[in-house]
Amino acid sequence: MHIYKRMTEKVVIIGGGAAGPKTAAKLKRENPNIIIEMYTDEQNVSYSACGLPYYIENIIPNIEELLVRSPEEFERHGIKVFLRHKAIKIDKRNQMVVFEKLTTGEKLEVYYDILVIATGARPYIPDIENVNDFNNIYTLRKLEDGVLIKNAIKKADTVTLVGCGYIGIELLEAFIKNGLKVNVINNHKYIMAMFDDDISRQIQEYVMKKDGNNINLYNNQYAVRFEGENEKTNKIITNIGEEIESDFTVICAGIVPNSEIAKEAGLKTGVSNSIWVNSHFATSYPKIYAVGDCCEKMHIVTKKHCWLPLGSTANKEGRCAAINIASNNCDFAGVLGAAVSRYFDYTVCMTGITEREAKELGYDVITTTVTKEDRAGYMPEAATITLKIIVDSKSREILGVQGIGTGDAEKRVATVSIAIMNAVKVDEFMGLDLPYAPPFSTAIDPLLNAINIIQEKLDKNIK
Ligand SMILES: Cc1cc2nc3c(=O)[nH]c(=O)nc-3n(C[C@H](O)[C@H](O)[C@H](O)COP(=O)(O)OP(=O)(O)OC[C@H]3O[C@@H](n4cnc5c(N)ncnc54)[C@H](O)[C@@H]3O)c2cc1C
Structure with a gap:
C-alpha cells in the first residue's frame, strides 16, 4: 500500500542527466500531486551520454537523437525544468538550495521539502603540466563534448587518447573508423585494465591485430607534459620521456563524483568521495536523497560500499529513490558492476x-x-x-x-x-x-x- 505524505510536498532535484530525470518521471507517476522542480547547469536534460561515442563515429548522424526527453515533455507531465541553473550551496537546516542562474549570474534561493542530489560525475583530469593551456585537449561527458570531438576529427590526421577503459575503447573505434592514426597512453600493462590481465591482454591483442597499423600503444606510461603553441598542443611527453605527436587529445582517464556541494553541506561521503547513501538512497541528513554517479553503491558480492558509476544503475536508482520518496518501500539490492562495450x-x-x-x-x-x-x-x-x-x-x-x-x-x-x-x-x-x-x-x-x-x-x- 502506498502511503503518500503531504500532498503538496515540493521535491527539488539537482541534476538532469539520467538519474535526476528518472527520479522526476517515476515520482510524478507515483504521486501526481507532488510538486517537482528539476535543475541542471546544462542546456539539455535527459540525454544518453552512452550514445556519444557512436555519434562521434557517425553511426548516429544527429546529436538530437541522443535526447531522451525534452524539457517541454517534462513540463507537459507537470515537472518544472530549470536549465542553466547551477546549485552552489545546500542550506540543509533551512531546507534551501542556492542556485546561480548561469545566463545572468542571478542567485536564487529555492525551498524544498525533499531534495534529490543527482549531480553525476565529471572526467578526472590527471595532474599533467600545461593541461589547462590548450584548447585541443578534450574530455567526453556532455553533448557539447561530443560535438567538439566530432569537429576536431574533421581537421585531424592523428589523435592521442590518454587512458583506455570503456570510453577509451569506444572512442578508439570511432577514431579508427574515421581514418585517424591513434596514440594510446595507458598507465597499465594492457588496455581495458578493469579486466584481469589475461583477459585484457587478449582484448589488446585483438585490437592490435585488427588495427595495429594505425594504433601506437604506449602502455605502462603516463602523460606528464603537454607542449605546443597558439593554444594548440601537438606533443605529449610521457614519464619515460617518450614524445608523442598528434593533432588533438582526448583524456579518458576515469571520472570523479560531483559531490562537493553535498560535502560542503556536511553530508557524509564515502568511497572515492561519492555521497554516502543507504539502500533507500537517503543520505546522512534527513529529507535529502542522492542517486546516480554522485553516490556510493553497495556491492552485491563483497557486501562493501563501492563506487561503480554506470548509466544502467543510475536509472534504476532514480526509480527506486522516487518510490521511497513516495512510499518508502524500495530497498535497492546493490550493484555488480555489470558492464559491456565493444571494439567493432x-x-x-x-x-x-x-x-x-x-x-x-x-x-x-x-x-x-x-x-x-x-x-x-x-x-x-x-x-x-x-x-x-x-x-x-x-x-x-x-x-x-x-x-x-x-x-x-x-x-x-x-x-x-x-x-x-x-x-x-x-x-x-x-x-x-x-x-x-x-x-x-x-x-x-x-x-x-x-x-x-x-x-x-x-x-x-x-x-
Ligand atoms: C561517453 C560515455 C559512454 C558511456 N557509456 C555507458 C554505457 O554504455 N553503459 C552505462 O551503463 N553507462 C555508460 N556511461 C555512464 C553513464 O552515462 C552515467 O553513468 C550516467 O549518465 C549517470 O547518470 P547521472 O544522472 O548520475 O549523472 P549525469 O548523467 O552526469 O548527470 C548529472 C547532471 O547534473 C548536472 N550537475 C552537476 N552538478 C550540478 C550542479 N551543481 N547544479 C546543477 N546541475 C549540476 C550535470 O551537468 C549533469 O547534467 C557512459 C558515459 C559516457 C560519458
Whole structure:
C-alpha cells in the first residue's frame, strides 16, 4: 500500500542527466500531486551520454537523437525544468538550495521539502603540466563534448587518447573508423585494465591485430607534459620521456563524483568521495536523497560500499529513490558492476568481481577460462567467445565472469549476473535450463561448459 505524505510536498532535484530525470518521471507517476522542480547547469536534460561515442563515429548522424526527453515533455507531465541553473550551496537546516542562474549570474534561493542530489560525475583530469593551456585537449561527458570531438576529427590526421577503459575503447573505434592514426597512453600493462590481465591482454591483442597499423600503444606510461603553441598542443611527453605527436587529445582517464556541494553541506561521503547513501538512497541528513554517479553503491558480492558509476544503475536508482520518496518501500539490492562495450565486432563484458579483486579480498578462488563457438559450429554465423569464471571455492558461489569475443558473450555474462544476485552455487547452476537451437547456442551452452569444468575442479580440489 502506498502511503503518500503531504500532498503538496515540493521535491527539488539537482541534476538532469539520467538519474535526476528518472527520479522526476517515476515520482510524478507515483504521486501526481507532488510538486517537482528539476535543475541542471546544462542546456539539455535527459540525454544518453552512452550514445556519444557512436555519434562521434557517425553511426548516429544527429546529436538530437541522443535526447531522451525534452524539457517541454517534462513540463507537459507537470515537472518544472530549470536549465542553466547551477546549485552552489545546500542550506540543509533551512531546507534551501542556492542556485546561480548561469545566463545572468542571478542567485536564487529555492525551498524544498525533499531534495534529490543527482549531480553525476565529471572526467578526472590527471595532474599533467600545461593541461589547462590548450584548447585541443578534450574530455567526453556532455553533448557539447561530443560535438567538439566530432569537429576536431574533421581537421585531424592523428589523435592521442590518454587512458583506455570503456570510453577509451569506444572512442578508439570511432577514431579508427574515421581514418585517424591513434596514440594510446595507458598507465597499465594492457588496455581495458578493469579486466584481469589475461583477459585484457587478449582484448589488446585483438585490437592490435585488427588495427595495429594505425594504433601506437604506449602502455605502462603516463602523460606528464603537454607542449605546443597558439593554444594548440601537438606533443605529449610521457614519464619515460617518450614524445608523442598528434593533432588533438582526448583524456579518458576515469571520472570523479560531483559531490562537493553535498560535502560542503556536511553530508557524509564515502568511497572515492561519492555521497554516502543507504539502500533507500537517503543520505546522512534527513529529507535529502542522492542517486546516480554522485553516490556510493553497495556491492552485491563483497557486501562493501563501492563506487561503480554506470548509466544502467543510475536509472534504476532514480526509480527506486522516487518510490521511497513516495512510499518508502524500495530497498535497492546493490550493484555488480555489470558492464559491456565493444571494439567493432568484438564484445568485452563483465559482471561481479575479477580474480584480482577476489584475491585481494581474501577469497580462495578457483577459475576457469573456456574459448568456444557461441552457437553450433556448422552455422555460418558461429563466432568465438572466451568466458572466464571466478568462483569462491568455499561457498561454491560464482563471484564474477568476464566475457570477450566476436560471438555473443554478453548474454552469458547477463545470465551470470542473475546467478550472482541469487547466490546460486555452481552445482545448482549446472542444472540451468538454457534455450538451445543451432543459430543461438550449442547443445551444452559455453557457459554451462565453463561451469562444468569449475565443478569438476572443485570436486577434485584442482586449483
Ligand atoms: C561517453 C560515455 C559512454 C558511456 N557509456 C555507458 C554505457 O554504455 N553503459 C552505462 O551503463 N553507462 C555508460 N556511461 C555512464 C553513464 O552515462 C552515467 O553513468 C550516467 O549518465 C549517470 O547518470 P547521472 O544522472 O548520475 O549523472 P549525469 O548523467 O552526469 O548527470 C548529472 C547532471 O547534473 C548536472 N550537475 C552537476 N552538478 C550540478 C550542479 N551543481 N547544479 C546543477 N546541475 C549540476 C550535470 O551537468 C549533469 O547534467 C557512459 C558515459 C559516457 C560519458
